[in-house]
Amino acid sequence: MEADVISKELFDKLACPVCVKENAGTLEMYGDYWLICQNCGRKYPIWDGILIMRIDEGDKWRATEKEALPVPPPMPG
Numbered sequence: 141m142e143a144d145v146i147s148k149e150l151f152d153k154l155a156c157p158v159c160v161k162e163n164a165g166t167l168e169m170y171g172d173y174w175l176i177c178q179n180c181g182r183k184y185p186i187w188d189g190i191l192i193m194r195i196d197e198g199d200k201w202r203a204t205e206k207e208a209l210p211v212p213p214p215m216p217g
């Protein structure tokens with residue numbers, strides 16, 4: 141991760157909003173634009189410097205291989 145879009149401190153507190161209820165949901169930073177839940181595979185984009193931590197957004201990219209994720213991500217719907 142190059143940019144300071146998300147500080148390490150904040151990143152450590154982040155978890156997938158779906159999996160956090162089960163005390164899971166560790167996120168992996170993928171490139172500069174995506175966070176991937178290691179539990180369910182939902183993918184959360186960082187759009188225009190803003191982390192979009194929405195379940196519907198995570199769902200949208202769940203089936204997309206991480207190598208196929210658009211960079212930068214499109215505007216969230």
Ligand SMILES: [Zn+2]
Nearest residue numbers: 156159177180
């Ligand atoms: Zn998850």
